[in-house]
Amino acid sequence: MFEIIEEPLPGLKIVKPRQFCDDRGEFIKTFHSGLWKKLGLSFALEEEFFSVSKLNVLRGMHFQLPPHAHNKVVYCVSGSVLDVVVDLRTGSPTFGKSASIELSGDNRLIFFIPIGFAHGFLSLSDDSCMIYKTDMVYAPEHDTGIRWDSFGFNWPGDSFEISDRDQGFAKMNEFDSPFLFTR
Numbered sequence: 334m335f336e337i338i339e340e341p342l343p344g345l346k347i348v349k350p351r352q353f354c355d356d357r358g359e360f361i362k363t364f365h366s367g368l369w370k371k372l373g374l375s376f377a378l379e380e381e382f383f384s385v386s387k388l389n390v391l392r393g394m395h396f397q398l399p400p401h402a403h404n405k406v407v408y409c410v411s412g413s414v415l416d417v418v419v420d421l422r423t424g425s426p427t428f429g430k431s432a433s434i435e436l437s438g439d440n441r442l443i444f445f446i447p448i449g450f451a452h453g454f455l456s457l458s459d460d461s462c463m464i465y466k467t468d469m470v471y472a473p474e475h476d477t478g479i480r481w482d483s484f485g486f487n488w489p490g491d492s493f494e495i496s497d498r499d500q501g502f503a504k505m506n507e508f509d510s511p512f513l514f515t516r
């Protein structure tokens with residue numbers, strides 16, 4: 334039903350859900366707590382939301398600070414995005430490294446992003462709908478980020494639509510990370 338097809342950096346998982354196709358269309362299960370647990374993905378859903386983005390919208394790089402830090406599950410149900418994460422875990426062998434993957438309504442991939450990563454994406458189409466699941470509710474005073482252009486990632490393109498809030502975040506090298514790497 335679910336298969337982990339890649340672990341781009343320690344703790345990050347790309348999950349491929351099973352697709353049931355028939356004459357009517359498709360059926361795809363995106364989460365099952367028991368089956369995910371068997372795969373080593375412990376995730377207690379608390380909140381779910383989605384966003385729709387136009388072409389070249391860039392959102393990120395976001396996370397919630399402790400004690401409201403959260404694991405996040407994201408996937409794209411229409412359009413496509415270049416999804417990007419960066420490792421903020423002090424002591425991690427991959428601290429400061431980023432990983433990216435295309436998520437789309439066509440490839441149906443699901444990205445599990447553990448606590449300690451900043452997350453963002455660039456919309457590659459005019460109707461990119463991203464679904465999010467988190468295991469800690471939104472805490473506005475702990476919801477923050479680092480600047481999208483401060484960790485050496487080569488975003489494709491040269492003109493992006495970015496919120497004022499996202500433009501105002503601290504740079505990666507100015508950020509004093511509270512996240513610790515644990516095996």
Ligand SMILES: Cc1cn([C@H]2C[C@H](O)[C@@H](COP(=O)(O)OP(=O)(O)O[C@H]3O[C@@H](C)C(=O)[C@@H](O)[C@H]3O)O2)c(=O)[nH]c1=O
Binds near residue numbers: 384394453471496498
């Ligand atoms: C994230 C969030 C925002 N909001 C509100 C705050 C604001 O008025 C409006 C839009 O918020 P933002 O500008 O932060 O939305 P956005 O930039 O799309 O934020 C999202 O970006 C991606 C990259 C993520 O990883 C998500 O977790 C989330 O942080 O929605 C909530 O009420 N609940 C939430 O959980």
